[in-house]
Amino acid sequence: MQVLDAIAQRRSIRQFKDSPVPEEDIRAILHAATLAPSGKNKQPWRFIVVEGETQRAEMVRIMREGTAELKAQGINPGSSEWTVKSMEQAPVTIFIFDDGETNDERERSFVDFLMNTVDIQSIGAAIQNMLLAALDRGLGTLWICDVFYAYEGLCEWLGENHVMVAAVSVGYPDEEPGPRPRKTVDEVTRWLA
Numbered sequence: 001m002q003v004l005d006a007i008a009q010r011r012s013i014r015q016f017k018d019s020p021v022p023e024e025d026i027r028a029i030l031h032a033a034t035l036a037p038s039g040k041n042k043q044p045w046r047f048i049v050v051e052g053e054t055q056r057a058e059m060v061r062i063m064r065e066g067t068a069e070l071k072a073q074g075i076n077p078g079s080s081e082w083t084v085k086s087m088e089q090a091p092v093t094i095f096i097f098d099d100g101e102t103n104d105e106r107e108r109s110f111v112d113f114l115m116n117t118v119d120i121q122s123i124g125a126a127i128q129n130m131l132l133a134a135l136d137r138g139l140g141t142l143w144i145c146d147v148f149y150a151y152e153g154l155c156e157w158l159g160e161n162h163v164m165v166a167a168v169s170v171g172y173p174d175e176e177p178g179p180r181p182r183k184t185v186d187e188v189t190r191w192l193a
């Protein structure tokens with residue numbers, strides 16, 4: 001598949017078939033992630049692959065628990081109640097962590113903050129590579145930040161003290177959504193010439 005075709009054809013998939021994803025495909029997706037550019041070539045991405053009925057059920061339980069706790073505190077859990085349904089369907093969810101920063105480092109200087117945005121950009125590039133590599137293999141993906149609504153529960157369950165950046169659910173698509181709206185290039189660009 002040509003790169004520009006893949007970029008144009010990619011969609012967020014929220015309904016997945018109940019068919020297993022071969023490990024070879026997951027490895028190819030992770031390999032594509034590791035080919036992304038990164039600031040100072042630090043390759044700050046770390047991945048945890050969650051698959052299998054038991055692990056998936058526990059992940060979903062923790063997501064629902066986190067959402068329920070927030071609601072009990074009167075905090076709006078955003079779209080997480082819909083997102084967890086996709087995570088429940090997808091045979092594989094890959095969690096992505098930032099190896100450069102731990103959850104203990106909450107107090108940071110502005111310079112630290114800026115430097116961290118370098119790593120986050122690198123990780124974003126890796127995630128986009130994952131989505132495109134999955135598409136190339138006929139797989140659908142959903143890039144998920146609603147995992148933040150169950151942040152502490154998921155980090156504890158996964159045994160990770162690094163900062164969780166996102167998750168990506170992967171599976172065979174059970175829907176064919178059309179393109180979602182985009183601002184035009186002219187709406188988002190200023191030219192200084």
Ligand SMILES: Cc1cc2nc3c(=O)[nH]c(=O)nc-3n(C[C@H](O)[C@H](O)[C@H](O)COP(=O)(O)O)c2cc1C
Nearest residue numbers: 010011012013014079083142143144145146147180
């Ligand atoms: C950083 C990031 C976080 C996202 N988090 C979620 C999420 O938690 N749940 C969800 O359903 N979609 C999530 N999405 C998918 C967006 O909603 C989607 O990309 C957007 O609506 C455009 O649709 P498209 O991806 O099909 O072009 C996320 C996308 C990005 C890039």
